[in-house]
Amino acid sequence: MRKYFIAGNWKMHKTASEAVALATDLVKELKAGPHKYMIAPSFTALDAVSKVVKGSNILLGAQNMSTDEQGAHTGEVSVLQLKDLGVQVVILGHSERRHTYKEDDSMINRKVKLALSHGLEVILCVGELLEEREAGKAEKVCEEQTRLGLAGVSLEDLKKVTIAYEPVWAIGTGKTATPEDADAIHAFIRKIVADMYGAAAAEAMIIQYGGSMKADNAAALLAKANIDGGLIGGAALKADTFAPIALCK
Numbered sequence: 001m002r003k004y005f006i007a008g009n010w011k012m013h014k015t016a017s018e019a020v021a022l023a024t025d026l027v028k029e030l031k032a033g034p035h036k037y038m039i040a041p042s043f044t045a046l047d048a049v050s051k052v053v054k055g056s057n058i059l060l061g062a063q064n065m066s067t068d069e070q071g072a073h074t075g076e077v078s079v080l081q082l083k084d085l086g087v088q089v090v091i092l093g094h095s096e097r098r099h100t101y102k103e104d105d106s107m108i109n110r111k112v113k114l115a116l117s118h119g120l121e122v123i124l125c126v127g128e129l130l131e132e133r134e135a136g137k138a139e140k141v142c143e144e145q146t147r148l149g150l151a152g153v154s155l156e157d158l159k160k161v162t163i164a165y166e167p168v169w170a171i172g173t174g175k176t177a178t179p180e181d182a183d184a185i186h187a188f189i190r191k192i193v194a195d196m197y198g199a200a201a202a203e204a205m206i207i208q209y210g211g212s213m214k215a216d217n218a219a220a221l222l223a224k225a226n227i228d229g230g231l232i233g234g235a236a237l238k239a240d241t242f243a244p245i246a247l248c249k
């Protein structure tokens with residue numbers, strides 16, 4: 001049986017007490033789960049959720065991080081502050097950060113390198129907009145975001161990186177890439193990683209799919225050779241919609 005990396009990105013949902021309730025349910029439900037798991041609550045709930053997942057098989061993730069270790073960065077959260085709360089994984093370059101908050105590849109790359117230098121795992125998100133897909137540029141966009149996001153990352157540190165392919169037009173829209181289309185982009189991203197780091201590193205790279213992944217389409221997506229897990233938004237907000245994905249065989 002393949003071992004997948006199933007991650008929940010709770011985005012800007014849930015108060016701390018709601019987050020604790022969901023995390024408590026998930027610790028119970030995923031206890032014997034066969035896969036690797038992560039949940040990423042809002043910054044405001046990290047401390048409380050950290051105490052719930054401690055000692056469980058669920059890693060604690062953050063949804064973003066500052067480019068700098070400390071300093072005059074009003075409203076930002078640093079890698080040291082995340083580590084202080086027990087965060088083990090950080091999602092970087094999510095399309096909502098890229099497109100709504102205008103984070104560019106060089107900023108994302110600084111964050112990737114800073115997180116890795118402090119021993120955090122990174123989920124680096126890449127993915128094209130609808131107009132880019134329609135213009136035949138999906139591969140070009142994913143290649144650029146992968147190459148620029150990973151620039152300067154050593155082969156050793158690459159072991160702590162997961163790539164999440166999230167076609168922006170599929171996020172929160174109910175539209176999912178077909179398993180075949182998603183797999184083709186995943187295979188393409190793997191080729192880029194092979195070109196940058198060699199075949200063994202590319203083979204070992206976990207590439208998650210994200211974009212309206214739900215219990216009823218997860219199995220078909222995860223059956224594809226190049227889809228190694230999921231980064232799940234909407235369906236991660238309830239135990240009874242997340243657990244069936246997380247426990248899939």
Ligand SMILES: O=C[C@H](O)COP(=O)(O)O
Nearest residue numbers: 009171172211212233234
């Ligand atoms: O980080 C998660 C993705 O943006 C997917 O979100 P979604 O499952 O709500 O489409």
